[in-house]
Amino acid sequence: MRITVVGTGYVGLVTGTCFAETGNNVTCVDIDENKVKKLSSGQITIYEPGLEKLFERNLKEGRLHFTTGLAEGIKDAQVIFLALPTPPGADGAADLSFVLKVAEQLGNLMTDYKVIVDKSTVPVGTAEKVHAAILKNSKVEFDVVSNPEFLREGVAVDDFMKPDRVVIGTNSERARKVMGDLYAPFVRQGNPILYMDERSAELTKYAANSFLATKISFMNEVAVLCEKLGADVDMVRRGIGSDDRIGKRFLFPGIGYGGSCFPKDVQALVRSSEEVKYDFKILNAVMDVNEKQKVFLIPKIKAYFKDGLKGKRFALWGLAFKPNTDDIREAPALYIIEALVNEGATVCVFDPEAMPNVKQVVGDKIQYAKHQYDCLEGADALIIATEWSVFRTPDFDQINAILKNKVIFDGRNLFDVQRMQELGFYYESVGRAVSKP
């Protein structure tokens, strides 16, 4: 099939590459000239494990093309995916201007039947708005489909290639057939394509992200309670997760959910609810808990350093909002850095992938180490903000030798408390006992 993907950011590039991998001819369109230039010359623009190999192969074999020209990009396409940004507007609702602008342009450019697919995360009713925006200028038949994306950064290729489910929202039989054929190679494992109406598909995406965020905030509150009541959140997590009705995944407490999606999508669903005069109480609490959780470690750090944080030096491991990505959007580490710097502390950071992105935002307010152990030099304590694998089994002798005090504040519960006790570290984590040698 001939496919066009408009918007070649995270989702667009993964979508385009994976459809090319299953034999389709894909053109990716983006207004960012620099990005298109890089991608056309074989330079990948995002860090995503496993993507580069597929990208290079499909580019070389001529199934993947990049352009800044929308007209040229959609000329022969049977299906056009819109993978455009939907950032929060001033009131927290999703800003649809990117999507609707392209929809209006498409109306002028289309010369034969096409299926236009909303891949972006968009509020209920957007498919109808996109339809209306295209119809304003269009002289040809078309269908608009809602096909939300559920991939996670860091495992995006696997999530796209082997999805738990594919949601296709349309009432058009013609579009349903096209989408079914396109996704057939991805659902061979027996996972379903769920056909539904556009509105249900749109709400499914927000409900999924909001439910996952709720699980996380719930566990973060359980963790607080564990600390107050002397229970261990790891045990409680295992205890409840073994029940199939609850499930083991997304029960890890920590320093709050970040990233480009959970924070914005939970907020957008709350705004959508308000528009229909519904007070979504649970989600307001989920957001509240998450705000507090991002700086959960700060009071612990302040309580430890009774003489204040002014002049103290901290080593910080992990900047990305989660491991295996260089994405720092809404990363809890940034909130921790801000709080420490505001208290007059010095911070030296290390992250395997995200340091260039942090440098752009935070600049020389902090120091950047070349190696995870370099930033421990002269530090009063180590703080862990992202659970990269390289941080899970560090050389504790080296930490001990370099770090000024044997003090670790761990926002991701990486180490066994008993072991830290034996190693002689003062060690605080989330929802577990404190190791006080």
Ligand SMILES: NC(=O)C1=CN([C@@H]2O[C@H](COP(=O)(O)OP(=O)(O)OC[C@H]3O[C@@H](n4cnc5c(N)ncnc54)[C@H](O)[C@@H]3O)[C@@H](O)[C@H]2O)C=CC1
């Ligand atoms: N990042 C993720 O993990 C996921 C994101 N989503 C949703 O997918 C959508 C896209 O997200 P990302 O890929 O992360 O965004 P992104 O910000 O990485 O990429 C968007 C791209 O669209 C381009 N663009 C903007 N206006 C354009 C125009 N008029 N014509 C052509 N290109 C244009 C930008 O230059 C940029 O390259 C959002 O609605 C997001 O919520 C859904 C699932 C996962």
Ligand SMILES: O=C(O)[C@H]1O[C@H](OP(=O)(O)OP(=O)(O)OC[C@H]2O[C@@H](n3ccc(=O)[nH]c3=O)[C@H](O)[C@@H]2O)[C@H](O)[C@@H](O)[C@@H]1O
């Ligand atoms: O709509 C989106 O963009 C995507 O949002 C999330 O994916 P992503 O943001 O890439 O990352 P997750 O793995 O979901 O993690 C999100 C945040 O939750 C935190 N988290 C996750 C799991 C957990 O148990 N505890 C926890 O604190 C992570 O540290 C991270 O900050 C969803 O998992 C995807 O299904 C969805 O497609």
